[in-house]
Amino acid sequence: MRFDFTDDQRDIQQTARAVLTARANPQHRRRAAEGGGFDHALWSELAELGWAGIAVAEDFGGQGLGLVELAILTEELGYACVGAPLLGTVTAALALTHAGSGAQSERWLSGLATGKVSGAMGLGGAGRNREAIADAVTADVLVIIDPARRAGLVAERAQAQITPLDVVDTTRGYAYADVREGAALTGDVAGAVDRATIVVAAELVGVCQAALDLTVGYAKQRKQFGSAIGSFQAIAHTAADMLRHTESARSATYYAAWTADHGSPEELALAASMAKAAASEAGRAVTAAAVQMHGAFGFSWESEPHWYFSRAVLDARALGGTAFHRARIAELVARQRVAARVG
Secondary structure, three states, rough: OOOOHHHHHHHHHHHHHHHHHHHHHHHHHHHHHHHOOOOOHHHHHHHHHHHHHOOHHHHOOOOOOOOOHHHHHHHHHHHOOOOOOOOHHHHHHHHHHHHOOOHHHHHHHHHHOOOOOOOEEEEOOHHOOOEEEOOOOOHHHHHHHHEOOOEEOOOOOOOOEEEEOOOOOOOOOEEEEEEOOOOOOOOHHHHHHHHHHHHHHHHHHHHHHHHHHHHHHHHHHHHEOOOOOOOOOHHHHHHHHHHHHHHHHHHHHHHHHHHHOOOOOHHHHHHHHHHHHHHHHHHHHHHHHHHHOOOHHHHHOOOHHHHHHHEEEEEEEEOOOOOHHHHHHHHHOOOOOHHHOOO
């Protein structure tokens, strides 16, 4: 089987890269982080391009495209390390599309699709299950999943207790979100979470690719002992490992995105966990190597690699990290084998 993007999908990829290269450059990212918030003008521009509603049905003002197209877009967001609340908005929209009631969809999806309303989605509940939720600080609507009960709630901001967090990724607002008065999601909560998980994996793929490109560029121009450091075996082998991690995560992620559009719920569950396990591992490994390969400069405020490392640390944990998804893969495969024997 050969998987490749269609012409329309490549257009999405190229347009996103061009827009974000011009509008979400390193200087813009640094100003936003130093200002303690995202660029509202950039967010408005991205919303006007229809990006927030790329996977929302046309009936609600979206483009009605699939998860592959959304993954392509989200990879580019990761590549540019964009701080606008697009990840939270598109994952909240996915959750409402697949798990929300008709009334919940009517109330929220049009606003999310046009960017007039921003969203956030993540794990809540008590104890260790809850996580730092990206874009929750500014979200108008929150979708909170309690993995222990395999249930979800949707709530407007006034119904949630938001606890902002001081984290390494300063390009976004992260928070704990506790919801006690929200409305229950009545649809396919597990499928909604799987789709959102794939979107986060796609952002990690973009983060990895950017870190790899930065590192290769630096290794070609940085010289020691009269030679570019990229000519040294230890550097070259590290870069090869970074490429291996990135491409493995990319293959798993786009297979999962395709499965979300064409596969069964069982296939989706396994593919989503495979993608997130690979992407979480890749995100941490590739960005850490990028920092190391840049030497002491790699984690300075003026350098680029630390932005990607910080984003990868938070994305790697979102909606379950490597260990969680590996355990889930084992459980799902075991169930399949038992079912095959019984059948």
